[in-house]
Amino acid sequence: MESSRPEDTPRTYHPAFASPEANVVLRSAEGTLYRVPSFVLVNTTEFFRNGISPHATGTAGNDVLIPVNEKDAILERLLRMLCGLSTSRWQGYDEVEGVLKLAEEWNTPGPLAAIRAAITTPLFLASPLRLFAVATHFGWEEEAKLASRYTLALSLYDEEHQELLERLPSKDVLALLGLHRKRRDEFKRLLDTETVFDAGNSDPRFCRECGERLDNHTWRELKIRMFMEMDRRPLGDIVGGLDMEEWPEAQACWNAKCGKETCGKPNYDRLVMLQGIQGCIAKLSDSL
Template sequence: MLNTHLGETVRKYHPRFDSPHAKVILRSREGTLYRTSAFTLRNTSGYFRNLLPPAQHQTQTTHQQENPILIDASDTTLELVLRMLCGLETAIWTATFDELEDAVVLIERWDTAGPLSIIRSAITAPPFHAESLRLYALATRLGWEEEAQLASTHTLSLSLHDEDHTPRLEQLKSKHLLSLSRLHRSRRDMFKHALDTHVTFSHANSPRTICQRCQLQEIDNYPWRELKMRMFMEMDRRPLGDTIGSLDMEEWAESVVCWGARCPKEQCSGLYYDKRVMMRSIMSCLVGLPLTV
């Protein structure tokens, strides 16, 4: 930013990038100036390596001081990338995902591997887990397989059917979108298959069976079928499966009916199902489900 004071032009330099020994001056969108070492820029950035050839360092110094290099980036983005590029302390752990994405754009434009590796390490931090779809999109675009797998795990708390996620999903390449959809769908379907085939549920999975207590009364297993359907819907809505076995599940109408179902024979009134045993088996069905793409 340029200010006029007593007829002189006063330049606004960033306080951390105002060394008189740094001869290259960069200017942000807001007009803030950043004095930066030509040596550092050339040795860390392919873009500046081409822009600042060694033979022209001395002859261009005065010209560059008078005419700063305009950088199409905000102060927030430019400062963050320059701090990483110059080996200075960064507040990257407090940066928002928007700021990180803007930084990646500038890093790619400058062709500088160092800051990109710092970003790669930073995005696995817990603060960014809530942005799992954005993290997955960024990691897959950059070919970061481990980070993409981690992000795919964190997406399991989301429903991909939610229209709020459509803009993010549209950013994905088809193969990455299919991989993510397959992960969500496979957890749901494998869980359902386990409920349908687990030996513990063989009695409950029969359309009609005999009360296990009195061995006389025929009973309809509709309470279990309704609870299974509710669990299937929950896994479709939230494939992580953390609502299964939760306190919320205790309050589901289907749970109340299922665990409270009793033999209609007055002399028996035995419970249809052993809740403790069946819940333990239900939870075991969640073990072993795929967690990553």
């Protein structure tokens, strides 16, 4: 641990960390000084435990000065958490990741636990891939599981996610891709079963009204479109919902009728088919 004595130059102390009774002075990368009692650093961080005596003197001109290569926003936030001072609301991932990096470097269990408790608020759930990256890095299983569920609303193959995915260990990327692929493939398997969709998957199938053989190509085309949508957005909230009603494939399927001129009975009961689709989605695995 690099330390020195404060130089005989004007000092700018952070107003919340300026008590002359605090005997350790931390200097941020921006030059701001923070007075902190040595016993706080020794008892809350493993990093300082063997580097500072809890009985170090704190007389003027005899404090320990320790440069910290962090900006004020990061250093102040972590020191406030260590000292039990009030903190403002988190502003986003850039802030919390910076504090997490320093907290991990210093090995500070208290701040890490506090951040873990806050990391699943709506602010952070709005960026589930970043939450997944943080949670897997620290081995926070419940948070990683929750983040994986929220990633189902994303298309992981979109270019906008590439940089973040490249930062993840390959095992975590593969696990996440596996969840998305498993959900898509399981949905396709359920769509192809005759027990749920006998009206579309039975071959041959005949009109219950007149006995004419029916053509199920519109259902097959709708299944392809649903599979593609689940591949793009495995959450499946569009499939089986109101937005799907605008698809040409859905309209063609629901409008399909028996080809016999004197019959014209609809090939499918739209409501029954939609209930079956939604039931399939409800059965899918939704997290790691």
